[in-house]
Amino acid sequence: MKICVISAILPPYSRGGAESVAFVSMQAFSEHEVFAISAEPFGGWHSIWGRWGNLTRGKSRSLRVFRFAPINLFAIFNISKHNAIVRLLWHGLDMFNLHTYFVVRSILKREKPDLILTHNLKGLGYTVPAAIQHSKNKTHRPLWFHTVHDLGALHPTGLKIYGQENSFTQKMLLVSVYARLNAWLFGSPDVIISPSEFLLKEYQDKGFFPKSKTAIIRNPVISEIVSLSTKQPPPPFNFLYLGQMEVYKGVRLLLEVWKKFSATHKDAELVIAGDGSLKLEVEKAAKTLRNVRYVGFVDVVQKDEILSAVHYLVLPSLAYENSPTSIGESFVAGVPVIASRIGGIPELIKSGVNGFLFTPADLSALLAAMEEAVSVDYRQLQEGARKSAPIFSTEQYHDEVMKVYQSLIN
Structure with a gap:
């Protein structure tokens, strides 16, 4: 079978x-021929x-x-560098990108995949669905599974912030x-895959995908962790923030809480990994707060x-998250998670x-959660994290996708 991602x-x-x-998702189907279509920055x-x-x-x-x-x-890789008006124009062109339509349709007609798996399309263009449908003919009709990852098709920013659900920016015409x-x-892809019940309901409530079959399949993760031998048994406890350095991710909230937490847990350490608009602010905090270490953007290894x-x-997000990949990665590593x-x-x-x-945006609630985390039987929580890991395996993802695929072709 040939699969296109x-x-x-x-x-x-x-x-x-x-x-x-x-x-x-490409790596999960090792027994099949897999190829991908993706965007790249303009290079001539x-x-x-x-x-x-x-x-x-x-x-x-x-x-x-x-x-x-x-x-x-401009390319989606540079979207954060532009103001709101320019981004608005960009979104309009992205939604109706005829260039993308013709390129993707041409490749699909030539390659003739049996199964098409689409993920986030913003930056390629929302003409990809039309390209998929128009690549079909009487002798070749591939199935199309689309995975929703965020609120990107509901709101240009892809964000809904806690406490601002009914704000003007959310409700404007x-x-x-x-x-x-x-x-x-x-339209209605053959199947909509959502990693969470929450995100699927958000789209269905807005009238998306009326004729699609739906499936809840957790995001797969790949980890190359062989053992946890480098980890010292607590105390002291080491905490990790892993994600984008943005206000809506709750980084500032975590740093405020850390001031109080580190005052009573002087040997505890907070490691912050990621990149974003708050990078300089986080670097400064790492120099002034007790036992805070900022390591910047990190690769898989x-x-x-x-x-x-x-x-x-620790995931102190202020945004309505779907299914953060870092949770699955942590569970695979046997690391429990403190999250909004x-x-x-x-x-x-x-x-x-x-x-x-803990309750989002609540300093005292996050502090209480961290205090509880250092007072319970850690090994029991660690075992609970490991037992939660199998639903994020590539094998589980493969089997669930193929189960849905077989049910449709049969």
Whole structure:
């Protein structure tokens, strides 16, 4: 069987967990022929026409990938550098990108995949669904499975912030028009895969995918952690923040809490890994606060090394998260998670079993969760995290996708 994975961003370019999931989804089907279509930064006119290359990461197998630079005001990799008005124009062109339509349709007609797995399409263009449908003919009708990763088709920012659910920026007419247009552009793929019940309901409530079959399949992760021998038994406890350096991720909240927590737990350490607009602020905090270490952006190998040495992952997000990839990565490493009770996170974490949940944006609640984390039987929580890991395996992902596929072709 031939499988095509379409994702706006793939390694070595990365903006978040969705890109990692798209890459891992390619690796999950090792018994099949797999290729990918993705965007790349503009690198001259030749990049507009695109080119075939190979995609590898770590010890993963090499896969074919076709990369091209969709014609737009700028590439998605640079979107954070532009103001709101320019981004708005970019979104409009991205939604109706005819260049992407013709490139993707041409490749699909030539390659003739049996199964098409799409992930985040923002940055390639929301004309990809039309390209998929128009690549079909009487003798070749591939099935199309689309995975939703965030709220990107509901809101241009892809964000819904705790406490701002009914704000003007969430309810304005332009946002409603944006969502309605995207619902029309996507239509109804054969199957919608959602890593969480939360995210699936968000889309269904807005009228998306009315005729699609749905499946809840957790995001797969690949870890190269062989053992946890480098981890010293607590105390002292080592905490990790792993993610983007942005306000909506709750980094500032965590740093405020750390001031109080480290005053009574002087040997505890907080490791912060990631990149973003708050990088300079975090670097400054690392120099002034007790036992805070900022390591910047980390690759897969570095991430595994850090996870093998920490005791807790902390996710203080203020945004409605779908299914953070870092939770699965932590569970695979036997690391319990302290996280905001928001979005799809409570579907993964059970307080006192594999981590702790706390009220978003609440300093005292996060502090209380961290205090409880250092007072309970850590080995019991660690075992709970390990037992939660199998649902994130590539084998589980493979089997569930193929089960749905077989049910449709039969």
